[in-house]
Structures are given as C-alpha cells and as structure tokens.
Amino acid sequence: MTEIYYIEDDENIARMVKEYLVKKGYSVSVFRTLQEGKRGFMRQVPELALVDWNLPDGKGNDLLRWIRSRWVEVPVIFLTVRNDTCDIVAGFEEGADDYVVKPFELEVLYSRVRALLRRTREVSGRYLSCGSISLDKKAMAVFYQGEEISVSQAEYQILLLLMTNKGKTVTRESLLLQVWDKNGNYVNDNTLTVAIKRLREKLHQPSCLKTIRSFGYRMEEDAWIQE
CATH class of the missing domain: 1.10.10.10 (Winged helix-like DNA-binding domain superfamily/Winged helix DNA-binding domain)
Known part of the structure; x- marks a missing residue:
C-alpha cells in the first residue's frame, strides 16, 4: 500500500485529509511537528509527503531541505494559506514538487497526489534508513x-x-x-x-x-x- 506522510499541526484538517486519502486506498501517517516528521522518515521513507508550510517548530521548507539532503527523489507537496504563496517560491528552489492553497477541495489534493505518484513510482522501496x-x-x-x-x-x-x-x-x-x-x-x-x-x-x-x-x-x- 502506498505510504503518505502528512506533517500538519491542525488536527481537524489532518483528520479530514487522512480519512479521505485512506478511503482512496492510501496509508497515511500524520505528524504534528517537524521533529515528528523527521522521526517518521528515519523509521521508513514514504512514497510521498504532504507538508504544511507553518508548523510549531519551524517552516515547511526547513523540513524539505532536510529531506532533500537525504532522499532526493521523495515527492513533496506543500499545503499553505494564500498569504504564504510568495514564500513557496523559496520552497520550489529547495526542491518542492507542488503546492496546494488552503482551504482546498479534497478532490483537488487527491488529483495532485495521484499525478505526482504516477511520475515518481517506487520511491520508498529505493531507500532504507536507520x-x-x-x-x-x-x-x-x-x-x-x-x-x-x-x-x-x-x-x-x-x-x-x-x-x-x-x-x-x-x-x-x-x-x-x-x-x-x-x-x-x-x-x-x-x-x-x-x-x-x-x-x-x-x-x-x-x-x-x-x-x-x-x-x-x-x-x-x-x-x-x-x-
């Protein structure tokens, strides 16, 4: 089953996204902070990561920079409020693959996830970490x-x-x-x-x-x- 990590501190949004993507056949693990997300990656590399731009212990591009230094091909989608879209440019410079502006339709997020996974298959099976x-x-x-x-x-x-x-x-x-x-x-x-x-x-x-x-x-x- 395709593994997706969602790093998001808003419990309501995280729950809705997880429930929707699970119904679509994905396995979704939710992490509330950058550090929790890093621990997840250290245990197992997912096939895709959804990353909120604003997190309690840092910005999404901090996590992206850390991911890219270890696993270059793991696809990453930023989720951000409209006021942060200018900052997302910096995220793309760090290697982000896509972004979705909050509030968003779950169907839109799902279509972005599917499209990105079609382009980057079997990423998680390529990497091992400890x-x-x-x-x-x-x-x-x-x-x-x-x-x-x-x-x-x-x-x-x-x-x-x-x-x-x-x-x-x-x-x-x-x-x-x-x-x-x-x-x-x-x-x-x-x-x-x-x-x-x-x-x-x-x-x-x-x-x-x-x-x-x-x-x-x-x-x-x-x-x-x-x-």
Whole structure:
C-alpha cells in the first residue's frame, strides 16, 4: 500500500485529509511537528509527503531541505494559506514538487497526489534508513547525515542485509553465507569481524548498529534523532 506522510499541526484538517486519502486506498501517517516528521522518515521513507508550510517548530521548507539532503527523489507537496504563496517560491528552489492553497477541495489534493505518484513510482522501496544512516538501493550508495560514504562491495552487502532486516538479529553465519559463500568464496569468521569494524568506523560508530553477542548483529532505531 502506498505510504503518505502528512506533517500538519491542525488536527481537524489532518483528520479530514487522512480519512479521505485512506478511503482512496492510501496509508497515511500524520505528524504534528517537524521533529515528528523527521522521526517518521528515519523509521521508513514514504512514497510521498504532504507538508504544511507553518508548523510549531519551524517552516515547511526547513523540513524539505532536510529531506532533500537525504532522499532526493521523495515527492513533496506543500499545503499553505494564500498569504504564504510568495514564500513557496523559496520552497520550489529547495526542491518542492507542488503546492496546494488552503482551504482546498479534497478532490483537488487527491488529483495532485495521484499525478505526482504516477511520475515518481517506487520511491520508498529505493531507500532504507536507520538513524543518521541511509542507503540508496538503486544507486548502491551509502550516506551518513546526507554525505555519501565510500564502502566496499562486502560492506555494502552487509549493511543492505542488516537494514533490510531492521529490528531483527542477523546471524554471523547468515552474513557470511550471503555476502561471501554464495559466490563460492569461503572466508573465515574473522573476515566478518574486520568488515563490521571498518563499516562502523566509516559510519562514525553508529549506535543503531548493535552487536548481539554470540549471535550476530542488528540494526535498531535509537530513541533520539540527529537533526
């Protein structure tokens, strides 16, 4: 099901939009502040974001700038009152895809959402994230706080397996089998230990990469978020 994030502090508007889009077959998560929206993105990247221009802890383009520094192709639609439309120009310069002026007809918003999703399919499946780490499967690239990190093929495959199974422990045996042995390249157990050590160093010792003693490793969200 297509996942949409709606960052909006007005509960009534958020409820109406969510109910309408859910009836149209979308999954909608509502966040009331920029920080809540960021936490949502860190858990899972949606296929589209609706962002109110004025939020309790900042402007919509602050969130857009943060999104674009990590996930360039995620479509973003601003929702704004008419007096803010001049400021929206700055939003487009930051990379917004569209905007809708409040008050708006739900059918109009729905048509904009559909049109934008047709142009940007399968965005959420392309990205994986955990804490300050993100992975672009299409580009086969790894990022820390939005900056690309150079990793080896084995390091990339390890991180891909761990992030694909975020929240689950991946055993050392499974990592050795899927990263090395499947190609007929047998290696000893110490090879994985060294690869994990190098990966941690390149990613600035991320607290979300956990060692599960005697079993393996697990990617797990932290309680806080790097702004």
